[in-house]
Amino acid sequence: MTPDPAVAAAARLDARLLTDDTAPVAVALSGGGDSVALLHMADSWARRMGRRLVALTVDHRLHPDSAGWTAAAGAHARALGVPWTPLVWRRDKPMRGQATAARRARHGLLAEAARAAGARVILTGHTLDDRREAAWLRAQGGTLGRLRDWSPSPVWPEGRGLMLLRPLIDVARADLRAWLASRGVAWLDDPANVDPVHPRARARAAIAAGEAVAPEVLPPEPVPLVGVEALPTGALGLPRTLDGRALAAAVVCVGGGEGTPRGDRLAGLAARLTEPGADLVATLAGARIIARGARLLLVRETGEWVRRGAPVASLSPGQPTVWDGRLEVTATGHGGRLVPARGRLARLRREDRDALARWPAALRPAAPLIEDAGGDVRLAIRGATVEALVRRRFAMATGETPHERDLCRPQDGAGAEGALCLDDDGVPTPVEKS
Template identity: 55%
Template sequence: MQLTPDSGGALQARLFGRLNRRLTPGDARPVVLALSGGGDSIALLRLAAEWAQAQGRPLLALTVDHRLNPDSVDWTRFAGEAARAAGADWRALAWGGDKPTTGLTAAARTARHRLIAGAARAAGARVVLFAHTADDVAEADLMRAGGSTLGRVREWSPSPVWPEGRGLMLLRPLLDERRETLRIWLTGQGADWIEDPANADPRFGRSRARQALAGAAGAAATRPVEAAVAGVEAFEDGLVAVPRDVRSRVLAAALVCSGGGETPPRGDRLARLVERLRAGEDFAATLCGARLEAAGEAVTLMREAGELARRPPAPLMLGPGVEAVWDGRFAFRADEAGWTLVAARGRLSSLSARDRAAIARLPAATRGAFPVLVRDGEMAPVLAAQGVERRGLVAERLRLALDETTHEDDLIHPPNGAKPRKLLFSVTDNPDRGLNPGERTTEDLNEPA
């Protein structure tokens, strides 16, 4: 591929246009960039740094040292020098501990996302830039054709790790660009980058796909993903309603969000659920830790209390002023220490009459999976308490997974038409507020890195 003399400017214009469509100029929150030091990420760094300077946005580059290559320390140092030279802030992150003997690539990808998500949230960021290209799309398509379970790469998608990535979106503004285009542009800039030898190692599926596509005339174009969210409603108590004709991708996202986990359902099991729903069958089934109940036209998803009991979350002590996530479905913040979160299962009879009446409005199969608060030195649990804020995460997470956001501002304020969230369980000393099931609200979950 030959670049015309002005095509470098054209590349910048395309990149700036994609960033402008998604990000807010002049915001004090940093935009985070995942920086490996490879050609794609160095190109994105240089272009994004120019955009950030022009738009008055801080840019924070994060480099993860997986500690899998003896040269990784030098690579990390190189990435830091490149970030600072571009005018970006920079932090190094490391994947420590023992490494798995199987599934190393997937484990490294997940570790990278977790480390980046934690650092991005700590910095107050809402968006993380990744340097995937059209070549990555083509390689992933080829790998899936060979049986890989890699998710589809999208320009705008939620962080694939949970709960570390809650509220974070990934933006891939180079997804329509070719890898060769970026390297020719970098060469014209006099820029250096790292070539990871693993990219040519045939032991890795990504490398084999890259070699198979080498010399191809072009890469697969980015395909739009239909949101298809008509008829999907989510509740603050973690319940989700879907229509009988729900699309497979939507049902998969709703199951994962309702169950609080992050592993998508197997394709064959998901297809069977979709078939039964469209056939009009009344049934109950459990998948991804979530229970699906279909009766007539009503299809409701919820956390399965029995599944939670088989893999119970440990009691979660709330530190003062620190948000804590329970079972991947609720976030809590207490003003003072002394509160512990546990599941309601086995404690329902110990609740007050008012709390029992409130929780009885939930489907029976999920009541035991609802969190209750226990105060130090007190025996009786409560659903809510003064000085303890509870925020449901299922509706928020599902909204992001189903493409109901298009811009960074959507992550701060609900999009137009979204109903405000309302607590469905009241503080126990307020008898006038309780569960109101009529008050409703509205990541790819298996994305590659």
């Protein structure tokens, strides 16, 4: 007897989410069978557990019927009384890499809408078939990653603080269709799913024709790393024994970027770190890795700004601004421009130079400054609240937040998602939120 897919979905919701909490849970709703089934199952769970749902639909504007599909998705949400928000990808569509660009845009729009609604988790309708199709594509040389039931939003900085939950990850697509049909619920079928121009459609057709696919099991839960130290400006202190996955997460988080480093470069660095007693300095994905003895210090590699341009952002009073992918800055007084300390240290007031002089030298160039219209600069923490994003982001990528409750509290160790402040000696230090 086939297990009830709604029971499987509820089990994963129970395992990952809080009950009777005021924050809503977001549902990515396309109108296809997978997401419609997810909406109905999540709605039943939320009613039992005292949670609110919000449904979010992205119209990519890639098909002439997309507006109608979006309206149909909204009708499903309204029928259940679930608040629904349509989102539109309005930017020009690239001629090449359109699928990748659409995926990035979709996750960005979903993340921004979920954050605006106060959600911490976005539910998506990925199924067992999606995992099989991804495995087929990898066997053909594709670079798709392995889906997990619980993972951070793949976009940055829009997805900061958000996790994705895939309650249907072990459920077959056919079982979901049968479940919907038994309840008289209709759904849409995207013609792209059978158009061989799309790699996913080719994978689906090959599997339907009986082409063998290696068994696909869920990746093991990541094991949290012990000995992580958060430092000012989003630097990290780490044990040298970290594995390749944690190393990749660390360099991306400290570098403030979004994409993971190339596999060959990552493997080469990981191999060098295993050499006993060998100190080294290397750069990867915008981070500088300094190995001394049994510890690593990862800091922002400001040298890349010479080639690509330094991060600069406008700062308006009361408006949070993510700067260089590492820090969220909110002006408490006048605004100005956020600029890096690199190249401007000599222009700081003496008290600011003295404060930075107490930091490790490798951290100073990446400190944020506020530059006013007259060109004067000061440490950002003297005119703004500076929230460190790196430690929290690293925790979410490496298994320290296995439940929604873990997204609501500071991580162990100084500076987890905390504000930088000046201590009694005038030294900027990270502090935890209470």
